[in-house]
Amino acid sequence: MSNDHRITLECTDLSKTYFSTDPPSQVLHGIDLAVRTGEFLVVMGASGSGKSTLLYSISGMDRPTSGNVLLEGRELTSLDDAEMSRVRLTRMGFIFQQAYFLSNLNLQDNILLPALKAAPEDKDGVIKRVDALMERFGIDHVKRHGVTQVSGGQLQRASICRALAGEPAVLFADEPTGALNSSMSTEVMNALTDVHGDGTTIVMVTHDPACAARADRVVYLRDGLLIDTREQGPWTEDQAKQREDDLFAWLSDKGF
Numbered sequence: 001m002s003n004d005h006r007i008t009l010e011c012t013d014l015s016k017t018y019f020s021t022d023p024p025s026q027v028l029h030g031i032d033l034a035v036r037t038g039e040f041l042v043v044m045g046a047s048g049s050g051k052s053t054l055l056y057s058i059s060g061m062d063r064p065t066s067g068n069v070l071l072e073g074r075e076l077t078s079l080d081d082a083e084m085s086r087v088r089l090t091r092m093g094f095i096f097q098q099a100y101f102l103s104n105l106n107l108q109d110n111i112l113l114p115a116l117k118a119a120p121e122d123k124d125g126v127i128k129r130v131d132a133l134m135e136r137f138g139i140d141h142v143k144r145h146g147v148t149q150v151s152g153g154q155l156q157r158a159s160i161c162r163a164l165a166g167e168p169a170v171l172f173a174d175e176p177t178g179a180l181n182s183s184m185s186t187e188v189m190n191a192l193t194d195v196h197g198d199g200t201t202i203v204m205v206t207h208d209p210a211c212a213a214r215a216d217r218v219v220y221l222r223d224g225l226l227i228d229t230r231e232q233g234p235w236t237e238d239q240a241k242q243r244e245d246d247l248f249a250w251l252s253d254k255g256f
Contacts, residue, residue, distance in 0.1 A: 006037040014067035042212040045221035093163030093171040097178040099155040101147040108143035115165035133161040153184035173204040213243040
Protein backbone atom coordinates (compact mmCIF):
# COMPACT_ATOMS: atom_id res chain seq x y z
CA MET A 1 0.00 0.00 0.00
CA SER A 2 1.38 3.42 -0.86
CA ASN A 3 2.05 5.51 2.21
CA ASP A 4 1.43 9.20 2.75
CA HIS A 5 4.04 11.72 3.84
CA ARG A 6 3.08 11.92 7.50
CA ILE A 7 5.42 10.54 10.14
CA THR A 8 4.03 8.20 12.78
CA LEU A 9 7.28 7.38 14.60
CA GLU A 10 10.59 9.20 14.67
CA CYS A 11 13.84 8.97 16.58
CA THR A 12 16.63 11.55 16.55
CA ASP A 13 20.26 11.05 17.63
CA LEU A 14 19.23 7.88 19.47
CA SER A 15 21.97 6.19 21.48
CA LYS A 16 22.00 3.28 23.91
CA THR A 17 24.81 2.33 26.25
CA TYR A 18 24.76 -0.53 28.73
CA PHE A 19 26.68 0.48 31.85
CA SER A 20 26.36 -2.95 33.46
CA THR A 21 29.41 -4.12 31.51
CA ASP A 22 33.03 -3.18 32.15
CA PRO A 23 33.83 -1.20 30.13
CA PRO A 24 30.35 0.13 29.26
CA SER A 25 29.00 -1.13 25.93
CA GLN A 26 27.48 1.36 23.48
CA VAL A 27 25.05 -0.55 21.24
CA LEU A 28 23.38 2.31 19.31
CA HIS A 29 25.26 5.35 18.03
CA GLY A 30 23.16 8.43 17.24
CA ILE A 31 20.48 6.89 15.02
CA ASP A 32 18.06 9.09 13.09
CA LEU A 33 15.02 7.27 11.68
CA ALA A 34 11.54 8.35 10.60
CA VAL A 35 8.75 5.83 9.97
CA ARG A 36 6.08 7.05 7.59
CA THR A 37 2.40 6.56 8.35
CA GLY A 38 1.25 3.29 6.79
CA GLU A 39 4.81 2.16 6.05
CA PHE A 40 6.11 -1.39 6.45
CA LEU A 41 9.71 -0.87 7.61
CA VAL A 42 12.17 -3.71 8.23
CA VAL A 43 15.37 -3.41 10.27
CA MET A 44 18.17 -5.80 9.28
CA GLY A 45 21.80 -6.36 10.21
CA ALA A 46 24.18 -9.04 11.39
CA SER A 47 23.81 -10.55 14.84
CA GLY A 48 24.83 -7.99 17.46
CA SER A 49 24.27 -5.00 15.17
CA GLY A 50 21.69 -3.45 17.50
CA LYS A 51 18.45 -4.37 15.67
CA SER A 52 16.42 -5.48 18.68
CA THR A 53 17.92 -2.77 20.87
CA LEU A 54 16.68 -0.19 18.36
CA LEU A 55 13.22 -1.77 18.32
CA TYR A 56 13.03 -1.82 22.12
CA SER A 57 14.30 1.77 22.38
CA ILE A 58 11.81 3.27 19.92
CA SER A 59 8.90 1.30 21.39
CA GLY A 60 9.54 2.36 24.97
CA MET A 61 10.31 -1.18 26.13
CA ASP A 62 13.78 0.08 27.00
CA ARG A 63 15.03 3.58 27.73
CA PRO A 64 17.59 5.05 25.31
CA THR A 65 20.62 6.62 26.92
CA SER A 66 20.20 9.79 24.85
CA GLY A 67 18.19 11.11 21.94
CA ASN A 68 14.49 11.59 21.32
CA VAL A 69 11.59 9.36 20.27
CA LEU A 70 8.30 10.80 19.02
CA LEU A 71 5.14 8.77 18.46
CA GLU A 72 2.37 10.69 16.68
CA GLY A 73 4.24 13.85 17.65
CA ARG A 74 4.41 12.94 21.35
CA GLU A 75 7.80 12.80 23.02
CA LEU A 76 8.19 9.40 24.68
CA THR A 77 11.58 9.63 26.38
CA SER A 78 10.30 12.12 28.98
CA LEU A 79 7.38 9.91 30.08
CA ASP A 80 7.48 8.10 33.40
CA ASP A 81 7.06 4.33 33.57
CA ALA A 82 3.30 4.44 34.13
CA GLU A 83 2.74 6.87 31.26
CA MET A 84 4.96 4.84 28.94
CA SER A 85 3.16 1.64 29.89
CA ARG A 86 -0.14 3.28 28.97
CA VAL A 87 1.19 4.38 25.57
CA ARG A 88 2.43 0.86 24.85
CA LEU A 89 -0.93 -0.57 25.85
CA THR A 90 -3.08 1.84 23.84
CA ARG A 91 -0.98 3.01 20.87
CA MET A 92 1.39 0.11 20.19
CA GLY A 93 1.07 -3.55 19.31
CA PHE A 94 3.81 -6.16 19.75
CA ILE A 95 4.67 -9.50 18.16
CA PHE A 96 7.71 -11.42 19.37
CA GLN A 97 9.48 -14.62 18.30
CA GLN A 98 7.73 -16.35 21.19
CA ALA A 99 4.04 -15.69 21.75
CA TYR A 100 4.25 -15.06 25.54
CA PHE A 101 0.69 -16.20 26.17
CA LEU A 102 -0.68 -17.17 29.58
CA SER A 103 -0.99 -20.94 29.83
CA ASN A 104 -4.02 -20.78 32.12
CA LEU A 105 -6.08 -18.84 29.54
CA ASN A 106 -7.45 -20.03 26.21
CA LEU A 107 -6.44 -18.37 22.95
CA GLN A 108 -9.35 -15.94 22.84
CA ASP A 109 -8.90 -14.77 26.43
CA ASN A 110 -5.17 -14.22 25.84
CA ILE A 111 -6.04 -11.93 22.94
CA LEU A 112 -8.78 -10.14 24.87
CA LEU A 113 -6.81 -9.45 28.04
CA PRO A 114 -4.65 -6.45 27.00
CA ALA A 115 -7.40 -4.91 24.85
CA LEU A 116 -9.87 -5.03 27.74
CA LYS A 117 -7.25 -3.55 30.03
CA ALA A 118 -6.75 -0.71 27.56
CA ALA A 119 -10.48 -0.02 27.12
CA PRO A 120 -12.47 -1.53 30.03
CA GLU A 121 -15.40 0.77 29.28
CA ASP A 122 -15.84 -0.79 25.82
CA LYS A 123 -16.04 -4.48 26.69
CA ASP A 124 -18.65 -5.34 24.05
CA GLY A 125 -16.77 -3.47 21.34
CA VAL A 126 -13.47 -5.15 22.26
CA ILE A 127 -15.04 -8.63 22.20
CA LYS A 128 -16.60 -7.98 18.78
CA ARG A 129 -13.29 -6.67 17.45
CA VAL A 130 -11.36 -9.69 18.75
CA ASP A 131 -13.92 -12.13 17.36
CA ALA A 132 -13.67 -10.43 13.97
CA LEU A 133 -9.87 -10.54 14.04
CA MET A 134 -9.79 -14.24 14.96
CA GLU A 135 -12.18 -15.00 12.12
CA ARG A 136 -10.19 -12.88 9.68
CA PHE A 137 -6.93 -14.67 10.47
CA GLY A 138 -8.45 -18.15 10.46
CA ILE A 139 -8.19 -19.07 14.13
CA ASP A 140 -11.78 -18.60 15.32
CA HIS A 141 -12.27 -22.39 15.27
CA VAL A 142 -9.53 -22.80 17.92
CA LYS A 143 -10.41 -19.82 20.12
CA ARG A 144 -11.32 -22.05 23.07
CA HIS A 145 -8.13 -24.09 22.74
CA GLY A 146 -5.26 -23.82 25.17
CA VAL A 147 -1.99 -22.31 23.94
CA THR A 148 -0.33 -25.75 23.84
CA GLN A 149 -3.12 -27.17 21.65
CA VAL A 150 -2.46 -25.06 18.55
CA SER A 151 0.35 -24.81 16.01
CA GLY A 152 3.16 -22.27 16.04
CA GLY A 153 1.62 -20.53 13.04
CA GLN A 154 -1.74 -20.30 14.78
CA LEU A 155 -0.05 -18.89 17.88
CA GLN A 156 1.65 -16.18 15.86
CA ARG A 157 -1.59 -15.33 14.07
CA ALA A 158 -3.11 -15.06 17.54
CA SER A 159 -0.23 -12.72 18.44
CA ILE A 160 -1.14 -10.55 15.46
CA CYS A 161 -4.77 -10.48 16.64
CA ARG A 162 -3.66 -9.52 20.14
CA ALA A 163 -1.42 -6.77 18.75
CA LEU A 164 -4.22 -5.33 16.60
CA ALA A 165 -7.05 -5.64 19.14
CA GLY A 166 -6.16 -2.29 20.71
CA GLU A 167 -6.10 -0.53 17.33
CA PRO A 168 -2.47 0.60 17.65
CA ALA A 169 -0.75 3.42 15.79
CA VAL A 170 2.21 1.15 15.08
CA LEU A 171 2.81 -2.59 15.17
CA PHE A 172 6.27 -3.77 16.30
CA ALA A 173 7.49 -7.25 15.36
CA ASP A 174 10.75 -8.76 16.60
CA GLU A 175 11.73 -11.83 14.55
CA PRO A 176 8.08 -12.97 14.36
CA THR A 177 8.96 -15.96 12.15
CA GLY A 178 12.23 -16.88 13.87
CA ALA A 179 10.84 -19.99 15.56
CA LEU A 180 8.68 -21.17 12.63
CA ASN A 181 9.26 -23.51 9.71
CA SER A 182 9.03 -22.11 6.17
CA SER A 183 5.36 -22.96 5.71
CA MET A 184 4.31 -21.35 8.98
CA SER A 185 6.61 -18.40 8.28
CA THR A 186 4.84 -17.75 4.98
CA GLU A 187 1.50 -18.06 6.77
CA VAL A 188 2.46 -15.38 9.29
CA MET A 189 3.99 -13.07 6.68
CA ASN A 190 0.84 -13.34 4.58
CA ALA A 191 -1.11 -12.19 7.62
CA LEU A 192 1.25 -9.27 8.25
CA THR A 193 1.13 -8.29 4.57
CA ASP A 194 -2.66 -8.29 4.85
CA VAL A 195 -2.49 -6.09 7.94
CA HIS A 196 -0.17 -3.67 6.17
CA GLY A 197 -2.60 -3.57 3.26
CA ASP A 198 -5.12 -2.03 5.65
CA GLY A 199 -2.72 0.86 6.23
CA THR A 200 -1.19 -0.33 9.50
CA THR A 201 2.30 1.02 10.22
CA ILE A 202 4.69 -1.87 10.89
CA VAL A 203 8.28 -1.89 12.16
CA MET A 204 9.83 -5.36 12.03
CA VAL A 205 13.22 -6.84 12.86
CA THR A 206 14.14 -9.94 10.87
CA HIS A 207 17.16 -11.89 9.64
CA ASP A 208 15.18 -13.48 6.79
CA PRO A 209 15.40 -11.81 3.34
CA ALA A 210 12.19 -13.57 2.26
CA CYS A 211 10.35 -11.79 5.07
CA ALA A 212 12.15 -8.48 4.52
CA ALA A 213 11.25 -8.54 0.82
CA ARG A 214 7.65 -7.83 1.87
CA ALA A 215 8.57 -4.43 3.31
CA ASP A 216 8.26 -1.02 1.68
CA ARG A 217 11.72 -0.13 3.01
CA VAL A 218 14.68 -1.91 4.60
CA VAL A 219 17.25 -0.18 6.81
CA TYR A 220 20.56 -1.83 7.59
CA LEU A 221 22.46 -1.57 10.87
CA ARG A 222 26.12 -2.32 11.46
CA ASP A 223 27.74 -1.95 14.87
CA GLY A 224 24.91 0.25 16.08
CA LEU A 225 25.00 2.60 13.11
CA LEU A 226 22.34 2.96 10.42
CA ILE A 227 24.50 2.62 7.33
CA ASP A 228 22.06 2.23 4.43
CA THR A 229 18.43 2.29 3.37
CA ARG A 230 16.69 0.42 0.55
CA GLU A 231 13.34 1.65 -0.80
CA GLN A 232 11.40 -1.29 -2.24
CA GLY A 233 7.91 0.04 -2.85
CA PRO A 234 4.70 -1.99 -2.56
CA TRP A 235 5.02 -5.79 -2.52
CA THR A 236 3.17 -8.05 -4.91
CA GLU A 237 3.13 -11.84 -5.09
CA ASP A 238 4.25 -12.02 -8.73
CA GLN A 239 7.50 -10.16 -8.03
CA ALA A 240 8.30 -11.90 -4.72
CA LYS A 241 11.21 -14.02 -6.00
CA GLN A 242 12.86 -11.13 -7.84
CA ARG A 243 12.52 -8.82 -4.84
CA GLU A 244 14.03 -11.46 -2.58
CA ASP A 245 16.96 -12.02 -4.96
CA ASP A 246 17.59 -8.28 -5.32
CA LEU A 247 17.44 -7.76 -1.57
CA PHE A 248 19.80 -10.68 -0.93
CA ALA A 249 22.32 -9.16 -3.37
CA TRP A 250 22.02 -5.80 -1.59
CA LEU A 251 22.56 -7.49 1.78
CA SER A 252 25.49 -9.55 0.48
CA ASP A 253 27.29 -6.36 -0.55
CA LYS A 254 27.18 -5.37 3.10
CA GLY A 255 28.61 -8.68 4.30
CA PHE A 256 25.29 -9.95 5.68
